Amino acid sequence: NAGVTQTPKFRILKIGQSMTLQCTQDMNHNYMYWYRQDPGMGLKLIYYSVGAGITDKGEVPNGYNVSRSTTEDFPLRLELAAPSQTSVYFCASSRQTGYEKLFFGSGTQLSVL
Amino acid sequence: DQQVKQNSPSLSVQEGRISILNCDYTNSMFDYFLWYKKYPAEGPTFLISISSIKDKNEDGRFTVFLNKSAKHLSLHIVPSQPGDSAVYFCAASAGNNNDMRFGAGTRLTVKP
Numbered sequence: 001n002a003g004v005t006q007t008p009k010f011r012i013l014k015i016g017q018s019m020t021l022q023c024t025q026d027m028n029h030n031y032m033y034w035y036r037q038d039p040g041m042g043l044k045l046i047y048y049s050v051g052a053g054i055t056d057k058g059e060v061p062n063g064y065n066v067s068r069s070t071t072e073d074f075p076l077r078l079e080l081a082a083p084s085q086t087s088v089y090f091c092a093s094s095r096q097t098g099y100e101k102l103f104f105g106s107g108t109q110l111s112v113l
Numbered sequence: 114d115q116q117v118k119q120n121s122p123s124l125s126v127q128e129g130r131i132s133i134l135n136c137d138y139t140n141s142m143f144d145y146f147l148w149y150k151k152y153p154a155e156g157p158t159f160l161i162s163i164s165s166i167k168d169k170n171e172d173g174r175f176t177v178f179l180n181k182s183a184k185h186l187s188l189h190i191v192p193s194q195p196g197d198s199a200v201y202f203c204a205a206s207a208g209n210n211n212d213m214r215f216g217a218g219t220r221l222t223v224k225p
Contacts, residue, residue, distance in 0.1 A: 004156070006156075009154075031210060033210065033211070035215075040122075040217055041217050042115070042117060042202065042204075042214065042215030042216050042217045042218070043157075043202070043215040044215075045211060045213070048210075048211045056211070058211060090156055090157070092156075094210050096210075097209055097210060097211075098145070098206060098208040098209045098210055099145050099164065099206075099208065100210060101147060101159035101162065102149075102157075102159070102210060102213070103159075104149075104156030104157045104158065105156050106154065106155050106156045107154075107155075107156050
C-alpha cells in the first residue's frame with residue numbers, strides 16, 4: 001500500500017546544477033501536485049497536473065519544470081539550481097479536482113549551496 | 114498573500130486535556146477547509162475537513178468548528194494524547210485543489 005512515493009529523501013546541490021525529483025503514485029489518481037514548504041511558511045503550489053499530458057503552473061513555478069507522461073509519474077525538474085530553491089518538496093495526488101483531500105509523499109529535503 | 118494564517122507557531126498541552134488549534138482566512142470564496150497532521154520526516158496526512166455549509170464536523174476525538182462570519186476555524190482534540198504531538202496545517206480551497214492555500218502550521222506538543 002505505497003500511496004505517493006518520492007525520491008530522493010535528501011539531496012544537496014551546488015548552485016547551477018540540475019536535478020529531477022521523482023514522484024509516483026499507485027492510486028490511479030488523475031490529479032497530482034508539487035508543493036514546496038519553506039521554514040515558517042505554508043505549502044506553496046509549484047505545478048499541478050489534471051491527467052497524463054496536461055500540466056499547469058501553480059503559485060510559484062519559476063525555476064521548475066514538470067512533465068506527466070503517465071498517470072502514475074509526475075517528476076519535477078530543477079534547472080540551474082539556486083539557493084532560493086532550498087526547501088522541502090512534497091508531491092501529492094487526489095482522486096478529484098476539488099472538495100477532496102490530498103495524499104502526500106514523505107518529502108524531499110533539498111539544499112542548494 | 115497569506116490567505117490562510119495560523120498565528121500560533123506552537124502549543125503545549127497536558128495529556129488528557131483539550132487542544133485547540135486556530136486558523137484564520139481572508140478569502141471569502143473559500144468554501145472547503147481541511148486539517149492535516151504532519152510527523153517529522155513524513156508528509157502531511159489528512160485529518161478532518163468541513164465544508165462551508167456546516168459549522169461543525171466531528172470525527173472521534175477531533176472536531177472542527179467553522180465560523181464563516183469571522184473567517185475562522187478551529188480544531189479541537191479531546192482528550193489530547195502524546196501521539197497527537199505533530200505539526201497541524203490548516204488548508205482552504207474554493208472548489209479546486211490547485212487553489213488550496215495552507216497555513217504555516219502549529220506545532221502541538223502533548224506532555225504525558
